[in-house]
Amino acid sequence: MEATPTTLFLFSLLFFIPTLSSAGEHHSAAPSAGDFIRASCRSTRYxxxxxECLAAYAExxxxxPRSLAHAALSVSADRARAASSFVGRLSAPPGGRSAHSGRRGGGAVRDCLDTLADSVDRLRRSDREMRRMGRRGTRSFEWHLSNVQTWVSAALTDESTCLDSLSEDSSGASGARAxxxxxxxxxxxxxxxxxxxxxxxxGRPN
Structure with missing residues (x-):
């Protein structure tokens, strides 16, 4: 029996239906953890x-959202500690004499080191506080979240103060300050x- 145009159309339609169904299922699949991080990061300033910082925490x-915020705090605390150690080494090299002693710039670096130490402490406390928050919607959750917000805001202020002190100082050791x-x-x-x-x-789920 010779195939008619209608028969050929029906066969081709049957052939493509599974393919179209499969493509639709793939398109409607739940977003990956990487997509979640990417979408969440759009709400940040950088x-x-x-x-870049949080991709390794996807799994x-x-x-x-809570785990993502906690991971971001851990990254911030780690980088603040590393920066504090760097500034400490730069301001007090081997030999016991500060690289900036006797210079006006030394005061700016020391002030920066002090405020950075405060920042590290507040970020550490925030990291610990995140573990105590309890369930969303409870008074415990709101209390601990408020503490974290206050301390991270203060840490950011410390870091801004450090940058301001370095910018305002116009004395020597410009390379080190940079x-x-x-x-x-x-x-x-x-x-x-x-x-x-x-x-x-x-106001968001955990």
Whole structure:
């Protein structure tokens, strides 16, 4: 029996239906953890940096806003500690004599080191506080979240104060100040991102 145009159309339709169905299922699949992080980072001031820092946490974070904020805090605390150690080494090299002793710039670096130490302490406390928050919607959750927001905001202020002190000082050791500033700018940006992700926890599921 010779195939008619109608028969050929029906056969071709049957052939393509499974393909179209499969494509539709793939398109409607749930977003990946990486997509979740990417979408969440759009709410931050430095989204590219946010994605770069948090991509490695995708498996642990999955689709949890709280886990993502906690990971961002951990990144911020780690970078703040590393920056503090760097500034400490630069301001007190081997030999016991500060590289900036006797210079006006030494005071700016020491002030920066002091405020950075405060920032590290507040970020550490925030990291610990995140573990005590309890279930969303409870008074415990709101209390601990408020503490985290306050401390991360204060840490960001410390980092900004450090940058201001370095910018206002116009004395020697400009190369050292530039390197310190570069480190602190990075810390301030990841802290800003962490604060944005923490703030998103209000009124959102865990």
């Amino acid at each position: 989204p590219s940096l946010c994605e 642990a974070v999955r689709h949890s 390197e310190i500033r570069k480190r602190i700018v990075d810390v301030a940006r990841v802290t800003s991102n962490a604060l944005a992700l923490v703030n998103r926890l209000q």
